[in-house]
Amino acid sequence: xxxxxxxxxxxxxxxxxxxxxxxxxxxxxxxxxxxxxxxxxxxxxxxxxxxxxxxxxxxxxxxxxxxxxxxxxxxxxxxxxxxxxxxxxxxxxxxxxxxxxxxxxxxxxxxxxxxxxxxxxxxxxxxxxxxxxxxxxxxxxxxxxxxx
Amino acid sequence: xxxxxxxxxxxxxxxxxxxxxxxxxxxxxxxxxxxxxxxxxxxxxxxxxxxxxxxxxxxxxxxxxxxxxxxxxxxxxxxxxxxxxxxxxxxxxxxxxxxxxxxxxxxxxxxxxxx
Numbered sequence: 568x569x570x571x572x573x574x575x576x577x578x579x580x581x582x583x584x585x586x587x588x589x590x591x592x593x594x595x596x597x598x599x600x601x602x603x604x605x606x607x608x609x610x611x612x613x614x615x616x617x618x619x620x621x622x623x624x625x626x627x628x629x630x631x632x633x634x635x636x637x638x639x640x641x642x643x644x645x646x647x648x649x650x651x652x653x654x655x656x657x658x659x660x661x662x663x664x665x666x667x668x669x670x671x672x673x674x675x676x677x678x679x680x681x682x683x684x685x686x687x688x689x690x691x692x693x694x695x696x697x698x699x700x701x702x703x704x705x706x707x708x709x710x711x712x713x714x715x
Numbered sequence: 716x717x718x719x720x721x722x723x724x725x726x727x728x729x730x731x732x733x734x735x736x737x738x739x740x741x742x743x744x745x746x747x748x749x750x751x752x753x754x755x756x757x758x759x760x761x762x763x764x765x766x767x768x769x770x771x772x773x774x775x776x777x778x779x780x781x782x783x784x785x786x787x788x789x790x791x792x793x794x795x796x797x798x799x800x801x802x803x804x805x806x807x808x809x810x811x812x813x814x815x816x817x818x819x820x821x822x823x824x825x826x827x828x829x830x
Contacts, residue, residue: 583740608770608801615772619739665810671784673777676809680773683808 571702572641578633581626581651589618589636593647596640600705609684610645610703616677617649617699625653625697644686644704656697658690718742718768720749728825729758730796734767737775746775750782759791760828764821766797776809783815792816796824 577592579585593614597607618634626632632652639646662669664676682688687702718735731749736742753761763782765771771779779795786793794816798806806812818824 586739612770612772615738619772619774623739670810670814671780673781674773676773676776680805680808 570641571639571643571646574637574639576635576637578635580630581622581628581632581634583622585634586615586618586622589634589649590615592636592638593645596638597645597703600640600642600645602645602703602705606703610701613681613684613701613703614647614649616681617647617701620656620677620699621649621651621653621697624656625651627653642705644702646700646702648698648700650693650696650698652696654695655692656690657692718745720745722749722753725821726825726829728760728762728828729753730762730764730821732764732767734769736770737768737778738770738772739774743774743778746778746782750785754785754789754791759786759789761786761791761793762796762818762821762824762828763793764796765799765802768799768802771802771805776805776811779815780811792828794818794824794827796821 579588590611594607594611597610602610618636621634622628626634635650637648658678661678662675664670664672664679669675681701685701686704687700689700691698718733718737718741721732723730723732731753733746737746750761763779783793796818798817803812806815806817816827818827
């Protein structure tokens with residue numbers, strides 16, 4: 568995967584405070600790159616959802632487990648990669664939140680929203696752990712997110 | 716900014732004015748507690764005014780669904796009022812716009828409970 572520009576990475580505790588920091592950093596970088604307000608919202612929400620998944624569903628708030636967040640930013644756009652140390656996620660077997668039987672479920676919409684909002688989404692099972700990479704291009708195509 | 720709620724009553728309808736963020740953690744808990752408090756107090760006509768809600772994540776969406784089902788379980792009715800474009804779009808994309816009764820105007824929303 569080609570680099571997008573400047574890269575910075577952080578190792579963070581599995582806490583909600585970390586989720587907020589991850590989201591704020593993404594927002595600052597995306598704003599600096601000049602994304603529109605609409606894209607800013609899509610990026611910050613997607614990054615927040617991915618960070619929540621890592622902290623809550625991946626590491627289960629385990630104080631011994633960390634998340635690693637890497638941001639790459641440049642003229643082409645923003646790439647955020649979040650890695651946890653949890654038991655892994657089978658992205659192919661996630662329930663469809665739009666199906667009738669799942670509409671009134673109180674969870675299970677995070678990955679769906681990420682895929683809807685970002686231009687590229689890649690989920691890798693690290694055995695153990697999960698790595699999710701989110702990309703938003705500066706001139707985003709209108710099509711839905713493509714999973715690679 | 717986390718979520719803040721205040722309650723008022725108009726023509727038998729309990730209006731919960733919400734402002735801030737409904738996200739995993741404090742924001743979701745505040746909404747959950749506010750709804751539980753109304754249900755425990757026997758309130759069955761609840762109008763959630765989300766006009767000043769600046770941000771909502773998937774956990775917050777789940778909390779709205781939870782509020783809806785909790786009120787329905789008590790044979791009550793929960794409607795949503797004054798969605799921002801962001802919240803409106805989120806409900807559209809998650810198909811929840813077809814589940815919730817969404818109103819743009821307080822008077823119309825209150826009148827709808829009487830029907």
